[in-house]
Amino acid sequence: MASNQASEQVREAVSTEVEAGLLARCLQGDRQAQQRLYEMTMHLVYRLMVRLVGLQDAADLTQQVYLKLFSKLDQFSGKSRFETWLYRLATNEALQFLRKNKNRKTKTLMGDPVNQDQPESERDEQRELLEVAMERIDPELRSIFMLREVEKKSYREIAEIVGIPEGTVGSRLTRARRELQTHLVELGWEGLQ
Amino acid sequence: MNCSQIQELLSDYYDRELKEDVRQHVEAHLKACDRCAESLAAFESLSLLAGKLSTPSPPAGMWCELEARLQKESQGTGSVVLLEEKSRLPFRWYGRYSRVITAAVLLLAVGIGYLNFTGKEHGAHHHADGVFNQYLTAFEKNPDSAQQILLKHYQYDPVQPQQAARLLGYQPAIAQSVPAGYEVQSSYVMKMPCCTCLQTVCKRKDGSCIVIFEHDDETPEWFEGQPKIKATCNGEKCCLINLDQDIAASWQHGKRHITVIGIRDVNEVNSLVAWSERDSDKS
């Protein structure tokens, strides 16, 4: 998937600029530097948010992540990669939001007017089934699944982002995959074999 | 290893996160056991499906809103409460209360970021009669009767936008194209105390309207005493003003300036700035 490549490019771009003192300038409240950092990285955060909380709240929560990021930048130790730290902020923000809004149903991309404009034939029904199935599993499992399957993170990075022991990433992923399969089959997925 | 132990390690195996010796055990089992091999194949199908997930492009204007929020934050006082309120805002506005909420948010966003529209102190700029204020107040309730206030106080010529150039001495943006999703309802060359400008009322599909002013001066003191927010919208420096139920925005357009009232949200500001900039490219 292209996302991995994009993420790789972001990683390189960010690390180059980090060396050039971009983070330090952001920390000083330099609005231009903040905008630069935001523009380099926001698509990663937005993509994660769309999957975790739904389209409806993705933009607002993405902004929330950057408000936190700019105010907490001094806490970034440089021990982990900046990108990992950013994913961590984003995942925390999403999970916190979902806990607060437990009764609220995540709105999938199916509700997106843009998608509805497309002719039925062009819409990928299979993909939509996965979107529905993802809504039905626990948000933390969903985030782990997303980080692995879409963001292509290693177990070590996932552990760091979600804040769980590295040894438990695999078993949680297995649970996420099983549960998704069960829901997909219920929804009429025929992709299994 | 038995099947349930293998099943426990299946994700680690699939994602190539196992140590070599364990991996070999799992692999040997998978060759001999159809049930576990099937589970693994299901993981693969699921990955294929996940690879098809797509993400829509982020809505325009996110930085613009974020910048306003950052500006508000940097003022310090009460930021926690304000942030909380702001965080409840959906970015895309579908609800009918959205205009009221937008206005409230813009109001919250004000403080140190306060900008004066113009430092000029010419007598001519002062709308001592408060006509424009009356107009803005009336506009919130009824744009048609608000229009009558302007027409009553100022000299005007009703024009077709395409014919305004001979009165204005320049080709206004609206004559080059109408922003997408709007329809021109009326257009006037209006002689106001500050300057002569072109005022165009544009209707949305739902019948509500925005009013576009194109004027020479940096910005007339139309919004005197109202809090203003500096923001970058669609790459242009914009000044946003919180009105009662909607917002006004003003930005530079070539040698002139465009001010629009009746805007619902920052997204709409972005699309209007994009409209005016597209035209300036052409001319």
Ligand SMILES: [Zn+2]
């Ligand atoms: Zn087995």
